[in-house]
Amino acid sequence: MSDAKAVADRLAKAKRLNALLTPLKDLRKSLAAQSAAARPTGVLYGMPVVAKDNICTLEFTTSCGSRILEGYRSPYDATAIAKLKAAGALIAGKTNCDEFAMGSSTEHSAYGRVLHPLDKARVPGGSSGGSAALVAAGAVPAALGSETGGSVRQPASFCGVVGIKPTYGRVSRYGLVAFGSSLDQIGVFGRSVHDAARVLSVISGRDPRDATCEDRDPLRLPTVPESLQGFVVGLPREYFPPELDPAVRRACERAIRLMKEQGAAVREVSLPHTAYAVPTYYVIAPAEASSNLARFDGVRYGPRFNGSADVRALYRSTRGQGFGPEVRRRILVGTYVLSSGYYDAYYRRAQQMRALIAQDFRNVFDRGVDLLFTPTTPTPAFKAGEKLGDPISMYLSDIFTVTANLAGLPAMSIPIGRVKGLPIGGQFIGQAFLEDEMLEAAYALERVVPAEDEAS
Amino acid sequence: MTWETVIGLETHVQLRTRSKMFCGCSTAFGAPPNTQVCPVCLGLPGALPVANGAAIGLAVRGALALGCTVHPRSIFARKNYFYPDLPKGYQISQFDQPLATNGTLSFLSPERGVVNATIVRLHIEEDAGKSIHDRFAKATAVDLNRSGVPLIEIVGGPDLRSPAEARAYLQTLKQLLEYIGISDCDMEKGSLRVDANVSIRRAGETALNTRTEVKNINAFSFVEKALSVERDRQIALVESGGSVTQQTMLYDSKENTVRPQRSKEESHDYRYFPEPDLPPLVLSPEFVAEQQSELPELPAAKRDRFVASYALSREHATVVTSNRAVAEYYEGVVRAGAEPQAAANWVMTEALADAKDHQEQLRVTPDALAKIVALVKGGTLSNQAAKRVFAEVAAKGGDPRTIAESLGVIQVADTNVVAGWVTDVLGAHASEVGRYKNGETKLMSFFVGQVMRASKGKADPKLAQRVLEEKLAS
Numbered sequence: 001m002s003d004a005k006a007v008a009d010r011l012a013k014a015k016r017l018n019a020l021l022t023p024l025k026d027l028r029k030s031l032a033a034q035s036a037a038a039r040p041t042g043v044l045y046g047m048p049v050v051a052k053d054n055i056c057t058l059e060f061t062t063s064c065g066s067r068i069l070e071g072y073r074s075p076y077d078a079t080a081i082a083k084l085k086a087a088g089a090l091i092a093g094k095t096n097c098d099e100f101a102m103g104s105s106t107e108h109s110a111y112g113r114v115l116h117p118l119d120k121a122r123v124p125g126g127s128s129g130g131s132a133a134l135v136a137a138g139a140v141p142a143a144l145g146s147e148t149g150g151s152v153r154q155p156a157s158f159c160g161v162v163g164i165k166p167t168y169g170r171v172s173r174y175g176l177v178a179f180g181s182s183l184d185q186i187g188v189f190g191r192s193v194h195d196a197a198r199v200l201s202v203i204s205g206r207d208p209r210d211a212t213c214e215d216r217d218p219l220r221l222p223t224v225p226e227s228l229q230g231f232v233v234g235l236p237r238e239y240f241p242p243e244l245d246p247a248v249r250r251a252c253e254r255a256i257r258l259m260k261e262q263g264a265a266v267r268e269v270s271l272p273h274t275a276y277a278v279p280t281y282y283v284i285a286p287a288e289a290s291s292n293l294a295r296f297d298g299v300r301y302g303p304r305f306n307g308s309a310d311v312r313a314l315y316r317s318t319r320g321q322g323f324g325p326e327v328r329r330r331i332l333v334g335t336y337v338l339s340s341g342y343y344d345a346y347y348r349r350a351q352q353m354r355a356l357i358a359q360d361f362r363n364v365f366d367r368g369v370d371l372l373f374t375p376t377t378p379t380p381a382f383k384a385g386e387k388l389g390d391p392i393s394m395y396l397s398d399i400f401t402v403t404a405n406l407a408g409l410p411a412m413s414i415p416i417g418r419v420k421g422l423p424i425g426g427q428f429i430g431q432a433f434l435e436d437e438m439l440e441a442a443y444a445l446e447r448v449v450p451a452e453d454e455a456s
Numbered sequence: 457m458t459w460e461t462v463i464g465l466e467t468h469v470q471l472r473t474r475s476k477m478f479c480g481c482s483t484a485f486g487a488p489p490n491t492q493v494c495p496v497c498l499g500l501p502g503a504l505p506v507a508n509g510a511a512i513g514l515a516v517r518g519a520l521a522l523g524c525t526v527h528p529r530s531i532f533a534r535k536n537y538f539y540p541d542l543p544k545g546y547q548i549s550q551f552d553q554p555l556a557t558n559g560t561l562s563f564l565s566p567e568r569g570v571v572n573a574t575i576v577r578l579h580i581e582e583d584a585g586k587s588i589h590d591r592f593a594k595a596t597a598v599d600l601n602r603s604g605v606p607l608i609e610i611v612g613g614p615d616l617r618s619p620a621e622a623r624a625y626l627q628t629l630k631q632l633l634e635y636i637g638i639s640d641c642d643m644e645k646g647s648l649r650v651d652a653n654v655s656i657r658r659a660g661e662t663a664l665n666t667r668t669e670v671k672n673i674n675a676f677s678f679v680e681k682a683l684s685v686e687r688d689r690q691i692a693l694v695e696s697g698g699s700v701t702q703q704t705m706l707y708d709s710k711e712n713t714v715r716p717q718r719s720k721e722e723s724h725d726y727r728y729f730p731e732p733d734l735p736p737l738v739l740s741p742e743f744v745a746e747q748q749s750e751l752p753e754l755p756a757a758k759r760d761r762f763v764a765s766y767a768l769s770r771e772h773a774t775v776v777t778s779n780r781a782v783a784e785y786y787e788g789v790v791r792a793g794a795e796p797q798a799a800a801n802w803v804m805t806e807a808l809a810d811a812k813d814h815q816e817q818l819r820v821t822p823d824a825l826a827k828i829v830a831l832v833k834g835g836t837l838s839n840q841a842a843k844r845v846f847a848e849v850a851a852k853g854g855d856p857r858t859i860a861e862s863l864g865v866i867q868v869a870d871t872n873v874v875a876g877w878v879t880d881v882l883g884a885h886a887s888e889v890g891r892y893k894n895g896e897t898k899l900m901s902f903f904v905g906q907v908m909r910a911s912k913g914k915a916d917p918k919l920a921q922r923v924l925e926e927k928l929a930s
Contacts, residue, residue, distance in 0.1 A: 056502040069501065076495055078502060175502040181732035211506045211734050288732055291536050294545020295499045299598070311540055311596075338536070338727035347729060 004031035007048040007092055007140075014139040017115045019130035021053050022060045022093035030059045034090045042088020044202055049084055051144040052128050053094040054101055055186065056175040057081050060091075064177050065099040065109040065127075068296045068322030070303055078175020079210065080144060080186050080203040087202045092140055095130030099324045100293065101151055101179045103127045104397045107388055108326045115384075117159060118421060122381040125155030125397075128189070132159040135189045142199045143189040148180045149281050150376075150401025152187030153413040157376035157425025160415045160451065162196045162442070163189050167432045168408035169214040171200070172207030178292040180285035181212075183405040193414060193442045197221055200435070214433070222436040224443040229263035231441060234369035238274035239400050245379045247419030251455035252375050255416040255426045258448045259373070259441070269369055271360040274403060276353050278395055281402040283337050283350035289327075290334025296322065329391065358407040365431050371438055374400050376413040376425035400427060410435045414442050417455035424455060458659040461687045462667075463616035463652055467629060468607050469639045470583070470647035471514045477582040477606035478505030478548065485645050489599035497604035499543030504733050507532075511606035512580065514638040515555055516739065516747040518608055519578045521636045521754055524559030529738050530579075532731040537724050541585035541598045549609075551728040554579035555737070561612070562756055563628035564774065565621045573625055574613030580737075581607050602646070614653065614664060619683035626650060626679055628755075635755055635780045643676050652683055655700065656690045666700045670714060672707045682707035686714050758783055766796035775804050781818065782808065788822030794829040802829060806846050819850040827856045840913040841865035867916045871923065874907070874915050878923045881906045892928055900924065 008028045011020055020027075031048075038045060051057060054064040056074035058081075063069040081091060098108040106114040106129025114129040116122035117137040124133040128145025132155035135143050145152040147165040156163025165187040176186050186203065190196025198221060205218035235256065240249065260266055298304040298318030299311075306317040323331070337346035364372070377397055387394040404411035409432055413425035426445070430438030476483055479496035495503035519526045533551035559575035585600035610629070616622045630641045630648060641648040655667035668690070673682045685707070690700050705714040753761070755777050762773040762783075777783045782803065789799040802825055811818050820828075828846055831837040837845060837860055845860045852859075860866050868874060881903060882889055892899045900921065907920040 062501065064501070072501070074495075074500070074502065076500075174504050177501040178504075178733075209506060210504050212504075212732075287729060291534050291546050291727070291729070294536060294538065295501070295543060297538060297540075297545065299540045300498065300543060301500070315538055335727065338729055340725050340727070343727075343729070 004028070004035040004090070007031055007090060010139045011050075011092060011134070014117075014134055014137045016120075017117060017130075017133045017137060018112050019096050019114045019124075019133040019137075020050065020093050021063065021096050021111055021130070026060065027093045031090055031092065034059070034085075038088045038090065039086070040088065042086065044084065044199065045088030046090065047088070047142065047199075048090045048092035048140045049142050049144060049199060050092045050095050050131055050134055050140050051081060052097050052101075052131050052146055054097060054146055054177040054179075055081060055144055056177065057091055057094065060094045062094065062177065063111075064101070065097045065111060066323065066327070067110045068302050068318065070110070072302055074175070076175065078186075079172035079207045081175065083203050083205075084199070089199075089202070095128070095134060095143065097130055098127035098151075099327050100177070100289070101127040101146055101148055102289070102326050102330055104150070104154055104394050105382070105384070105387065106130060106155070107384060108324055110324060113384060116381050118423075119381070121383055122422070123158070123384050125158035125377075125381060127151040127155075128187070129155045131189050132156055132161060132163065135159070135161045135191055138191070141191055142195045144199075144203070145187050145189055146176055146179075147185050147187045147405060148183045148285055149405050150398040152189065153376050153401050153411060153425070153427060154398060156189055156413040157415075157427075158381035158423065160418070160423025160425075161189050161191060162193050162412065162414050162446075163187060163425075164196050164200055164412040164435075165404060165410065166200060166204060166219070166435055167410040168405075169212055170204050170216070170219065170410070170433065170435065172203075172210040172213045174207055174209040174213075178288075180288040181292060182288060183281075183285055185405075193439060193446050196412075197439050216433070219435055222440045222443070224447070225440045227263040228259055228441060228444050231259075231264040232368055232370050233259055233264050233266050233441070234269040234364055234372045235266060236269050236271045236274065236364070236372055236374060238271055239374035244375065245419075247455050248375045248377070248379065248424055251417035251419070251424040252373070252426055254455060255445060255449055256373065259445055262444050262448065264441075267369060269364045269372070271357075271364065271403070273353065273356045273360050277357055277403045277406060278399055280350045280353045280357065281398070281406060282333070282395060283346050284354060284406075286330040286334030287338050287347050288334070290331045290338065293323075293327070293331055298322070326391070354406050357403055361403075361407045361409060361429070371431065371441055372429040374427045374429065376400060376427040380419055380422035380424055404429050408432060410438055412438060412442060414446055414449075415451035416445070416449050417451060417453055419455055423451070459656045459691050460659050460661070461618055461683075462614045462655045462657060462664060463619070463622045463683060464614040465612045465616070465622060465626060466651045466653070467610045467612070467626070468649040469518070469610065469633055469641065471511050471606040471608060472637065472639050473508060473511045473514065473606055475508060475510075476604035477508050477511050477580070478604055481604065483605050487601055489597070490601060492601040493603070497543070498600060499545070499603075505548060505731075507734060507737065508606060512737065512739075513743075513747050513750075515578070515580045515606075515608045516744060517636055517751055518610070518633060518638050519556030519559065520744075520748050521632055521751055522556075522559035522561060522575045522578065522610070524556035524575055524578055526556045526739065526744055527553065528741070529553070529736050530555045531736050532580075532734045533728045534731050536727045539584065539587075540596065541587045541600070541603070543585065543600060543603055547582060547584060548731055548734070549581035550579035561625065561629055561632070563625050565617075565624055567618060567621060571615065571621070571625075573615040576611045576613050578608055578610050581609060583607050614655075619680040619687065622652060622683055623680045626676070631755055631778060636751055643674065649674070650679065652679075652686075654683060654686045654690070656687060656694065666702050668700060668702065669704045670707055671704055671717070675709065678707060678709050681709075681712055682714065685712060689714060752780065755783075766790065766800070768796065768800050772800050772804065776800055781816075785818050785822055789825045789829070792823045792826030794826040795833060798829045798833065799826070802846075806843060810847075810850050814850075820846060824849050824856055831856060831860065835869060835916055835918075836860070836867055837865065838867055838908065838913050838915070838917060840908065841867065844913075865912075865914055868911060868914045869916045869919055871919065874911075874919050875923050875927075877907050877910045877915055878920065878927055881910055882927060889928065903928075
């Protein structure tokens with residue numbers, strides 16, 4: 001249990017990262033009130049948890065990193081937030097992110113970029129970069145982020161922390177501002193597998209407000225296994241291409257060796273439709289986003305830009321000036337692929353490909369593989385500005401993560417080494433609703449992997 | 457040149473539920489603006505829809521009553537467009553996989569007799585809010601109480617051949633939906649709305665020509681007018697060498713005209729796609745069977761049964777079954793012992809007329825009406841007297857015979873008393889007596905009428921006629 005002042009002080013020390021959007025004065029006041037109200041019997045009593053700015057909270061503004069929601073206060077708590085509060089956790093502010101979770105570097109925020117805690121010239125990853133950076137900087141033990149195509153795992157990998165994306169339907173999306181509804185899940189960051197897992201356990205479970213949330217009990221935390229005896233770990237060959245960064249490859253190979261030493265059986269497998277994952281994702285996610293973001297029109301909430309003489313003009317100015325360029329790009333792409341005459345060529349084909357990608361995973365899991373292990377990202381954290389002018393290269397940094405979102409599977413990144421001081425993440429992809437097995441493997445690897453050491 | 461009009465109606469019907477389609481807000485009509493709203497129907501960031509099971513049940517009942525195939529799996533879809541009263545920027549509807557397809561509505565056309573019109577599809581959707589343009593100067597107000605209210609859209613085929621026929625179709629549809637209790641179908645409250653697709657072709661042609669869509673028909677009485685105006689416009693246009701362009705026409709009931717909707721307001725590409733926030737709507741056979749079991753006997757079946765069981769004409773049976781409450785009332789009267797045809801006559805005239813003046817309340821109980829019918833049949837009351845008794849029972853209640861006695865209208869069957877009235881009448885109409893005796897026997901009904909008048913309706917008319925015949929023959 002940390003007291004409210006200490007929590008705020010630790011977050012204040014990380015101010016230089018630009019990871020927290022909540023003003024410190026507001027934060028201190030709210031933490032004092034929350035601390036007084038928190039239930040001492042809750043399993044997370046006193047644990048400070050920061051939440052990505054696209055998760056609705058009563059306490060602070062929810063701007064999604066966008067001008068279009070500047071100053072917006074939600075009249076309700078997201079289900080995940082309500083569950084955290086009920087468990088005694090303290091909501092320790094809102095974290096900076098790529099606007100509406102669209103990006104892989106947290107450079108696309110209307111409130112400025114987030115710095116990598118270990119190298120201010122680099123990005124922390126994204127879109128949940130603020131949450132990842134604060135956990136990595138030791139400001140909080142855990143944080144909520146959100147995933148549509150890797151927005152928890154990729155920054156977890158870049159920042160050297162644990163990041164989990166649960167099975168689609170494991171955690172309620174009620175109160176998560178939608179980006180790609182069929183892909184979105186709230187995910188968690190922790191300094192350790194255990195910190196992340198116990199937050200996940202609290203926020204998981206049924207919610208009558210979300211029809212896509214499975215009617216299941218909350219996730220039960222597994223115990224740390226003695227060994228990995230009996231585990232069959234699949235290594236999909238498409239995730240280890242020849243051009244993979246050599247340091248990332250070395251770190252993965254070391255992790256695989258360590259898992260074998262703990263008794264895991266390792267098997268090379270194939271997921272043949274992997275190459276189509278990124279293009280598939282960049283049809284489906286923008287299509288859904290173009291519709292999900294239609295409500296931000298300046299009519300009911302959020303700022304209006306340049307008057308409102310005519311409603312079409314109001315839409316144009318509010319949306320034109322309220323959204324940043326990456327969001328506008330994706331809305332345009334999404335609108336295009338859903339247009340009559342193009343729907344079959346793009347959206348329908350993407351859905352067909354998505355089904356094939358999901359089938360690839362089922363085929364592998366049906367043949368006795370328990371879970372898959374891959375690099376989380378092709379490279380460690382890149383430099384700020386490096387990919388801003390090249391959206392495709394930015395999109396490709398999600399190449400190993402989007403598949404789990406497309407297939408709805410649980411996946412996580414854990415630190416498995418460093419290169420020139422920068423963290424490298426290894427990814428587990430599990431079977432639907434078998435997060436417990438995935439967590440067991442992660443516990444076992446975490447125990448033995450020298451995450452702070454250079455991969456050699 | 458003879459023209460044939462081709463009309464298909466798209467009808468939106470509000471389902472009678474307490475809460476909205478995708479949230480728990482009330483659907484009650486008439487609340488102050490924006491008081492029946494929540495994050496879901498306001499489209500606030502992060503809010504998600506959850507389908508209302510009661511609304512789905514009512515929609516299924518509607519589909520079954522229209523003889524549609526109810527699909528075990530249907531898909532909610534987003535219909536995307538920007539409008540200030542559409543808070544999410546899309547309407548949750550159904551598109552390529554609707555709840556139900558391929559039904560029939562059988563109705564009586566004023567021109568062609570019984571017509572079986574196709575119901576192409578029936579799907580579930582949510583309503584938008586309401587834009588109010590005349591409340592504030594230079595500003596539009598938006599009321600979102602209606603946002604998210606459950607609707608079904610019933611798409612009829614191009615099977616109607618005149619505005620009058622369209623009206624009859626809509627009347628029958630409304631009657632059916634009221635019958636099964638899934639909607640109050642009140643056009644003034646917006647719980648029944650209709651758009652019409654209209655085209656014309658030369659008599660004998662079978663292909664469909666370019667159609668227009670007529671909107672803003674916001675009262676029942678405007679259906680026929682609006683469609684006639686549009687039909688006439690199309691005919692005049694084509695006859696003067698022009699051609700119909702596909703567009704939306706707005707009906708102006710004050711001017712009784714149609715005008716094209718500004719092109720900016722239409723030509724949407726709605727970019728339909730499956731609603732990712734809602735799983736496919738999967739209906740178990742048990743659920744559908746349960747809805748089927750909730751359906752009452754439908755008007756057409758009831759009408760046919762009334763024809764068969766009570767020997768009513770089709771026309772009379774149609775009137776008596778036009779409304780579920782009336783049909784049940786009629787059967788109550790018959791069950792209480794009234795002769796079926798006489799009961800039908802009373803229900804169609806006195807009972808319905810009285811109900812019309814008294815908020816549709818059928819004020820005379822079936823038992824009391826049966827007694828009145830019996831008193832007439834037994835010769836105790838004349839028809840005229842029975843009407844007075846009916847009115848009195850309607851107003852005050854009570855036993856018809858007791859009331860008849862207190863009104864002093866029990867029919868007089870005493871020959872001597874009747875003979876006295878007859879003598880008075882013949883004395884007062886000497887010239888008519890003369891004409892009768894000269895062969896103008898049709899004056900008999902005149903004399904009977906006069907006797908009834910003189911007796912203030914108390915004389916038994918058959919007895920009066922007999923006495924009249926005797927006296928005039930002498």
